[in-house]
Amino acid sequence: MTTDAAGRPAAGGQSPATSSAPASSAGSAGAAPAGRDGTLITVAPTGAESDKASVPTLPVTLDELVITAKTCRAAGAAVIHVHIRDENARPTLDLGRLTDTVQALREGTDLIVQLSTGGAVTDGFGARLAVLDAGPDACSLTCGTVNFGDEVFANPWPFIRELYGRAKEAGVVPEFELFDMGHIATLHRLLDDLGMPYGGHVHCDLVMGVPGGMPGTAAQLVQAVAALPRGATWSATGVGRTSVPVMFAALSAGGHLRVGMEDTISFARGRPVTGNTELVERAAALAGLAQRPAMTPDQARAMLGVSRR
Numbered sequence: 001m002t003t004d005a006a007g008r009p010a011a012g013g014q015s016p017a018t019s020s021a022p023a024s025s026a027g028s029a030g031a032a033p034a035g036r037d038g039t040l041i042t043v044a045p046t047g048a049e050s051d052k053a054s055v056p057t058l059p060v061t062l063d064e065l066v067i068t069a070k071t072c073r074a075a076g077a078a079v080i081h082v083h084i085r086d087e088n089a090r091p092t093l094d095l096g097r098l099t100d101t102v103q104a105l106r107e108g109t110d111l112i113v114q115l116s117t118g119g120a121v122t123d124g125f126g127a128r129l130a131v132l133d134a135g136p137d138a139c140s141l142t143c144g145t146v147n148f149g150d151e152v153f154a155n156p157w158p159f160i161r162e163l164y165g166r167a168k169e170a171g172v173v174p175e176f177e178l179f180d181m182g183h184i185a186t187l188h189r190l191l192d193d194l195g196m197p198y199g200g201h202v203h204c205d206l207v208m209g210v211p212g213g214m215p216g217t218a219a220q221l222v223q224a225v226a227a228l229p230r231g232a233t234w235s236a237t238g239v240g241r242t243s244v245p246v247m248f249a250a251l252s253a254g255g256h257l258r259v260g261m262e263d264t265i266s267f268a269r270g271r272p273v274t275g276n277t278e279l280v281e282r283a284a285a286l287a288g289l290a291q292r293p294a295m296t297p298d299q300a301r302a303m304l305g306v307s308r309r
């Protein structure tokens with residue numbers, strides 16, 4: 001493996017960006033070890049659930065988001081998963097704001113900009129589809145409905161199909177968000193029905209520990225990874241107190257990491273997060289210990305099939 005000055009694996013050391021695996025789910029035997037030499041770290045800095053008044057360090061303005069993006073990039077992030085807020089710090093899918101956000105993040109960093117199409121549980125399907133019009137590099141695409149605490153995060157099959165088709169047409173690379181084992185079955189169905197995504201590679205994020213979804217345990221992670229489409233790469237996210245155990249499990253199983261204040265606002269028991277950067281720093285340190293150091297955004301582009309804009 002060749003490395004750059006920061007000890008990150010060189011792009012040439014990565015597995016091919018595109019998968020030659022068939023879209024069919026038949027004969028799935030677990031995910032192939034693409035991206036084995038480095039760790040893709042995604043930061044999810046804001047989310048739609050935490051309230052700025054209760055979590056003052058949450059980045060909610062465009063300036064706060066760009067500063068966060070820069071410091072997280074320096075700490076080892078390669079992808080930013082973006083939810084935005086309005087002038088009252090409430091979640092919004094306002095297209096003008098989303099478009100400005102994509103532009104500002106591109107101007108300020110070289111991160112892969114992944115917009116959330118999940119939004120908040122209160123967002124309608126039309127607004128969630130329209131997120132693609134903001135021209136991101138990538139988008140999240142949740143593969144099924146899930147109980148979400150006391151709420152329901154709705155992702156019916158016709159919506160999933162529509163979003164997948166539109167992302168393909170728009171040249172946006174989807175990341176498949178999998179909150180439960182049934183979502184993996186739906187991902188297979190989607191690939192069987194509609195073929196490979198734009199970019200030619202399947203990358204998933206196992207979102208674990210949501211009350212209503214799959215638990216954030218090592219045993220569950222192993223089971224989920226074994227069910228993924230052949231050739232897929234995957235990250236894992238442990239929500240709340242499952243953040244650290246899921247990170248260790250993912251690294252030991254050859255996976256990538258998503259961290260950020262969307263998913264946890266505690267750094268340790270009784271110790272609130274001071275900001276997203278320390279979460280990325282911890283993830284990068286653990287990835288280094290696992291001898292799979294943090295990928296650069298260009299290395300991540302090569303793995304995910306995301307082209308430079």
Ligand code: KMH
Pocket residue numbers: 047048049116117118119120121140141142148153177
């Ligand atoms: N805020 C959750 C309801 C996504 O970004 O795609 C959905 C979510 C998933 O965060």
Ligand code: ZN
Pocket residue numbers: 044047081083116118119140262
């Ligand atoms: Zn999200």
